[in-house]
Structures are given as C-alpha cells and as structure tokens.
Amino acid sequence: MVVAIWADLAQGFPLDGDDDIVAIEAANGIDDMGDEDKIDLSHLGPEAYGAPSKESGDALSTWDESSPMNPEEMGEYAEGDILIPQLGRNGMRDESMRWPSGIIPYVIEGRYSQEQHDTIKKAIADYHRLTCLRFVPYNGQKDYISIQSGNTGCWSSVGRIGGRQEVNLQNPGCVSKKGTVLHELLHAVGFMHEQSRHERDDYVDVRYDNIKAGSENNFKKADAKRTNDFGVPYDYNSVMHYSEYAFSKNGRKTIEPKVGGVTLGQREGLSRGDVKKVNAMYNCHKEEPEGGWMGAVWQGFFG
Numbered sequence: 242m243v244v245a246i247w248a249d250l251a252q253g254f255p256l257d258g259d260d261d262i263v264a265i266e267a268a269n270g271i272d273d274m275g276d277e278d279k280i281d282l283s284h285l286g287p288e289a290y291g292a293p294s295k296e297s298g299d300a301l302s303t304w305d306e307s308s309p310m311n312p313e314e315m316g317e318y319a320e321g322d323i324l325i326p327q328l329g330r331n332g333m334r335d336e337s338m339r340w341p342s343g344i345i346p347y348v349i350e351g352r353y354s355q356e357q358h359d360t361i362k363k364a365i366a367d368y369h370r371l372t373c374l375r376f377v378p379y380n381g382q383k384d385y386i387s388i389q390s391g392n393t394g395c396w397s398s399v400g401r402i403g404g405r406q407e408v409n410l411q412n413p414g415c416v417s418k419k420g421t422v423l424h425e426l427l428h429a430v431g432f433m434h435e436q437s438r439h440e441r442d443d444y445v446d447v448r449y450d451n452i453k454a455g456s457e458n459n460f461k462k463a464d465a466k467r468t469n470d471f472g473v474p475y476d477y478n479s480v481m482h483y484s485e486y487a488f489s490k491n492g493r494k495t496i497e498p499k500v501g502g503v504t505l506g507q508r509e510g511l512s513r514g515d516v517k518k519v520n521a522m523y524n525c526h527k528e529e530p531e532g533g534w535m536g537a538v539w540q541g542f543f544g
C-alpha cells in the first residue's frame with residue numbers, strides 16, 4: 242500500500258483519504274509531535290501583519306539575475322518577505338503551527354511558464370529527497386498553501402496559520418532561482434531568516450550606515466529564549482540567509498561575514514544545516530544522503 246501511495250504522490254494524483262495519510266505518517270519517518278508544534282512569531286513585530294502591496298511588486302519589477310541582492314530582499318514586508326494576514330481588526334498572532342506529520346497540501350494557482358513551473362516542482366522535489374516533508378496535491382484539506390504569482394513581490398507567512406495561506410512568487414522575479422522558491426516555502430514550513438538568530442553578531446557584522454532608511458528593522462535579532470536553533474550552528478550557507486547587499490542604500494555591503502571564504506545569500510539549494518533543521522523541527526529520522534553523485538554534489542556545494 243505504501244508503495245502505491247508513493248506512486249500516487251510522484252504522479253501528482255490526489256490522495257484517496259485518511260488511510261493514505263496514516264500510511265504516509267508511518268512511511269515518512271515522522272513521530273507524533275504532540276504539543277511541540279507551536280512556532281513563536283513574537284520577534285517579527287507588528288510590521289509582519291498586513292496585506293500584499295503593489296509597491297513591493299513594483300520594486301521587484303526592476304530586479305534581474307545580475308542584481309547583487311535576492312528578489313525576496315526587495316519587498317516592503319517584515320524582513321523583506323514575511324507577511325501574515327491580520328486576524329480581525331487589530332489581532333496579531335503570536336504563534337503559528339507546524340504542519341501535522343510534515344504533510345503540506347499545496348496548489349499552484351499562479352501563472353507560470355513550463356520552465357518556471359518546473360523550477361517550483363524541483364524545489365518541492367528537493368524537500369522530498371532530503372527531508373520528511375511531503376507536499377501533497379491539495380484535495381480539499383482544511384489547511385493548505387496556494388502558490389500565487391501576484392505583482393506583490395516574494396512573500397510568505399511563517400508556519401501553518403490555518404486555512405488557505407498564500408505563498409506569493411511574483412512572475413517574473415521570484416521563480417528565476419530554485420533557491421528563492423525553497424526560501425519562501427521554508428518560511429511556510431516554519432523558519433525565519435538565518436541572520437535574525439540571536440547570536441548572529443558573533444558571525445556577521447551588520448553595517449547600519451549602508452542600510453536604506455526605514456529598513457533597519459529588517460535586521461532585528463530574535464530573542465534567545467524564544468527561538469529554537471535545533472542544535473544546528475549558525476549557517477552562512479543557509480538558503481534563509483540574506484545576501485551581503487540586502488537593503489543597501491548605496492551599493493555597499495549591509496552584512497558581512499566575520500570570516501573569509503564564505504558567501505552569503507546563496508539561492509542554489511538547501512544547505513546541510515537547512516536540511517538538519519527541517520528534519521529536527523519535524524522529528525524526522527531521515528538519514529543524510531551519503532553515496533551517489535547526488536549526495537556528493539549536495540554536500541560539496543552546500544556542506
């Protein structure tokens with residue numbers, strides 16, 4: 242039965258029902274998460290809550306692949322690309338949730354070329370290959386992700402907020418690099434930016450003199466007591482790390498590593514640390530790929 246389900250998933254067929262979900266839970270190596278499935282959103286502050294903005298889309302329309310910054314660093318949202326819908330008139334969420342058993346129903350509703358569609362699918366395939374997360378075709382589930390292509394930039398909520406939640410991947414802009422798709426999906430999975438870690442000042446220097454006026458908030462640090470690094474050290478290679486020119490007002494670096502020989506802001510693939518953190522958050526016992534050229538390439542480039 243499990244084999245049949247994997248075949249269904251691989252071919253994009255909808256799942257048949259609860260029996261399938263139970264079988265996936267057993268097959269993907271995820272333990273019951275119990276009460277540990279909350280994600281603290283408090284360090285994001287009030288600017289994380291609001292509505293999609295056309296200004297962010299207009300800013301992104303000037304981006305191309307020769308830009309020194311990443312497209313998700315061009316939005317006017319919290320930290321550039323975090324947007325959580327407001328609850329009621331003034332309500333803010335102070336937490337969101339993990340996805341039960343790591344199963345994330347999704348539907349691609351934006352308009353993309355075949356190549357861009359393939360880029361999104363490759364990002365999802367990376368999660369399936371390296372983690373226990375399973376993006377399954379939306380089939381009426383209560384909580385799910387809708388991937389949209391509105392002219393409002395690249396953005397996502399953090400974690401599962403309940404009901405339909407959008408991940409916006411503006412076209413063109415957010416679907417040029419697989420890493421941008423991986424990045425926005427990793428927010429939806431439940432992760433923040435790497436450089437907002439509480440101990441980041443031990444690893445990078447933030448150059449406030451070079452940051453655009455009004456964007457200083459994007460470089461806030463999280464509270465040590467409220468975040469969980471899952472035992473993974475600070476990771477310059479994370480797909481969740483800003484580039485060195487994020488929110489620069491003058492073409493100079495806004496964030497610099499304290500050590501030589503590292504590049505910030507790669508958007509080629511999940512780093513080894515990214516994979517470890519996802520699998521730790523979701524109690525996944527999947528082993529790191531070792532043999533074969535796939536494992537070698539992944540570890541060689543992003544190790």
Ligand SMILES: [Zn+2]
Pocket residue numbers: 313322323424428434
């Ligand atoms: Zn981001």
